[in-house]
Amino acid sequence: MAGVRIIDEPGxxxxxxxxxxxSLIIDVFTRTHGRMALVAKGAKRPHSALRPVIQRFQxxxxxxxxxxxxxxxxxxxxxxxxxxxxxxxxxxxxYLNELLVKFLAREDxxxxxxxxxxxxxxLLANNTASINDHLEQTLxxxxxxxxxxxxxxxxxxxxxxxxxxxELKGKYVYQPERGIxxxxxxxxxxxxxxxGDALLAMAQEDFTETQTLNESKQLMRFLLGVYLxxxxxxxxQILIDLKKI
Numbered sequence: 001m002a003g004v005r006i007i008d009e010p011g012x013x014x015x016x017x018x019x020x021x022x023s024l025i026i027d028v029f030t031r032t033h034g035r036m037a038l039v040a041k042g043a044k045r046p047h048s049a050l051r052p053v054i055q056r057f058q059x060x061x062x063x064x065x066x067x068x069x070x071x072x073x074x075x076x077x078x079x080x081x082x083x084x085x086x087x088x089x090x091x092x093x094x095y096l097n098e099l100l101v102k103f104l105a106r107e108d109x110x111x112x113x114x115x116x117x118x119x120x121x122x123l124l125a126n127n128t129a130s131i132n133d134h135l136e137q138t139l140x141x142x143x144x145x146x147x148x149x150x151x152x153x154x155x156x157x158x159x160x161x162x163x164x165x166x167e168l169k170g171k172y173v174y175q176p177e178r179g180i181x182x183x184x185x186x187x188x189x190x191x192x193x194x195x196g197d198a199l200l201a202m203a204q205e206d207f208t209e210t211q212t213l214n215e216s217k218q219l220m221r222f223l224l225g226v227y228l229x230x231x232x233x234x235x236x237q238i239l240i241d242l243k244k245i
Contacts, residue, residue, distance in 0.1 A: 008061040008077070009033060012117065013054050014097040018044065026054055026073065027101060028062060031114040035104045038064050038073040053078045057085050057093050057121050069106070082125055089124040092135065095235040096120060096142060099224075102231055103150050113149040116142060136217070137207040143220045144205065152227050154179030157203035166196035174219060176226050192218040 011030035019025045024043045028036050043050040053060060053076040063075040085093045096117065104110065120142045127135060147153035158165055159172070160179035166172055171183040173191045183193050198215040207213045224233070 004067055005063075005065045005074075006033065007063045009063070010079075010114075011036075011060050011062040012058070012121070013056050013060070014101055015056075016040075016054065024054070025070065028060075029100055029104070029114060029117065030062060031111055032109050034108045034110060035100070035106045036064070037070050037106065038062070039070055040073045040076075043073075050076055056097065057090075057125070058082055059118065082122065085121070085125055088135070089127060091235055091239055092124055092139060093121060095139070095233065095239060098233050098235055099143070099146055102228055102233065103146060103152075110149050113145060116145045136213060140202075140207050140213065140216045140220060141205050143224070144202065144216075147223060147227075152223065155203070156180060156199045166199045168195075168197040168200070170196040172196060172199060174222070176223075190222070192222050194219060 009030045009032065011028045013026050014029050014035070015027040016024045019039055022042050022044045024040045026038050026040055026043075028038060030036055040050050040054055042048050043054060045051070050073065054073075059079040059082055061075075061077040061079060062073065064071040064073050066072045100117070120138055123138050124135070127138075144153060154160065154174075158179075159181050160175070161181055166180065172180045172194045173183045173187050174180050174194065175191070180194070180199060192215065194215050195211065198209070198212040201207070201209060201212040202216050202219070207216055224236075
């Protein structure tokens with residue numbers, strides 16, 4: 001059976017590691033093929049044609065061939081138009097990449113998530129301020145999209161038992177593996193207590209209110225901790241330590 005050849009697939013580099021003396025193994029996120037592991041032969045050589053076009057956070061058109069789990073990168077073209085990430089935005093970009101590497105199985109397509117990732121990278125690249133409410137909102141939208149698209153987030157605009165929308169002034173918890181329900185005094189203390197109005201706003205990806213942004217931060221930390229279990233997100237911890245997210 002001949003190896004498959006893929007030509008000019010939109011993608012981003014998430015991560016790379018050295019491979020043998022002159023090559024790299026790159027982890028890429030592509031629009032219609034999902035996460036792929038590709039060997040970039042000779043990419044560590046100073047004059048390699050691949051070296052300048054396998055940078056993170058830049059939109060690429062990627063070509064590869066092969067039929068094993070580790071395919072061979074044959075070409076990578078920079079699409080252009082994207083400023084480089086710097087400062088706090090760069091840390092946020094590494095955080096997004098860590099999330100994708102931890103959550104996504106290889107070769108499962110997530111086209112909507114890919115489009116959201118590309119949009120988020122563009123927003124980070126074009127925001128010149130340090131981390132602020134605007135960038136926090138950007139991260140919350142991406143986290144929620146990731147959890148939804150990978151099947152880990154239940155609906156936030158209806159209770160799991162009654163199927164009714166949360167009441168604006170009500171108090172709720174998110175029960176892992178099930179979804180939201182009214183808060184009860186004997187609920188585990190580490191479950192975040194969420195207001196009905198904040199939940200409805202989150203469901204619409206509206207994080208403009210301070211209360212919604214604060215409660216969404218608690219909820220995302222909780223859910224990521226539940227589903228990642230013992231896998232630590234290095235860049236997230238850095239951002240938390242810096243009180244950025």
